Amino acid sequence: MRRIILSTESGSDLPGDLAEKHDVQVVPMHVIMGGQDYLDGSLPVEDIYEHYERTKKIPSTTSTNSHEYEDFFKKIKADFPDCIIVHIGYTSKASSSFQNAVNAAEGFEDLYLIDALNVTGGLAAIVMYAVDLLEKEPAIEPARLIEKIETVIPKSRLAFIPGSLEFLRAGGRVSNAAYLGGALLKIKPCIELVEGNLVSTKKYRGKMSVVAEKLMQDYLNKYDIDKEQLYLQYSIGLDESIKRRIDVLAKEAGFENVKWMQAGAMISTHAGPGGFGIAGLEV
Structure with a gap:
């Protein structure tokens, strides 16, 4: 065999x-950061955020x-x-x-x-x-x-909220007008995969602690996810109290196995610090 x-x-x-x-x-x-090419996995995610703090420029991928x-x-x-x-x-x-x-x-x-x-x-x-x-x-x-x-493949559902509109703006992913309005109103976009494309499907308002819980509830209401496995993503900077609260919600929803996954350098370059996401397979 x-x-x-x-x-x-x-x-x-x-x-x-x-x-x-x-x-x-x-x-x-x-x-690609500071003119150098790094393999994803060889570059600590913290270096990306430190680079941005120093230069107000984010790497490319x-x-x-x-x-x-x-x-x-x-x-x-x-x-x-x-x-x-x-x-x-x-x-x-x-x-x-x-x-x-x-x-x-x-x-x-x-x-x-x-x-x-x-x-x-x-x-x-x-x-x-x-x-x-x-x-x-x-x-x-x-x-x-x-x-x-x-x-x-069509049953795999991912929804995530980038951690920072400022980070998205620095990468040219949102306009200054959208950034200023979003920052003022504390608006956070929800990104989902629609037929393979990254699409902003909803906007949430408030602190990440409130928004993460709301996203979790909306996600579980929208999709009938297989209870055997749930994948939760975070980029460095997400508060541990948020992760604990999401664990409670996942347990209450009946998920048997919950796996937290840290976003690597490549994904973190797009999501920014403190991002949160959910993924699973529909039944």
Whole structure:
């Protein structure tokens, strides 16, 4: 029986302990800061925020390129001889990373690519669904595994609130007028993935402690999420009291396993400090 190896990008924010435990291979995306190119995972998130405080400029991000994918897939084949690779990629609607993987894959056999149409926890939820399938059915045919993964892609629901409008403005993601109005009224946008695109679907007003709880309630009312697993994302700076309150709400809602995931450098560059998100799979 040939082994199936799963892979994904660092933009999934898949916790290192889960990746290591299940042999999920993670290829880094890039953060460009101060004229230098850093692999996501090699740069402490705190350095991004400190850089912004000093310069009022945020880093930019770039995708994994085709040559890096080629080396990545070669290493997997070397580490797991005769394996079959199933790569579950960052949404093609927000990055060229998936297309670069497609280009690199032309030189490989037994390599399958899936566009997850999601990011961070929404992508991680799909990867962990695939992990669970493989553990339950280790002899599953690759075509059947891919079919099942593709079936849950439209059911992966991610909603998050960036931690700072100021941070978004510095990156050119909101206008000065929108920033000033939002800051004055303490408005925070909710970002969701809609057919693979990052879309602002709602605006909340108030402190993050109030907004995070409201987002949690709205999310659970809107989506019928599988109670077996819930993924909660945060960027450094989110108050611990908020996390404790969200844990209580998740338990009251009947979730059996709740996994907190810290946003890596790539996602944090877009979310800013103190962001909060929720992801899970609809039943």
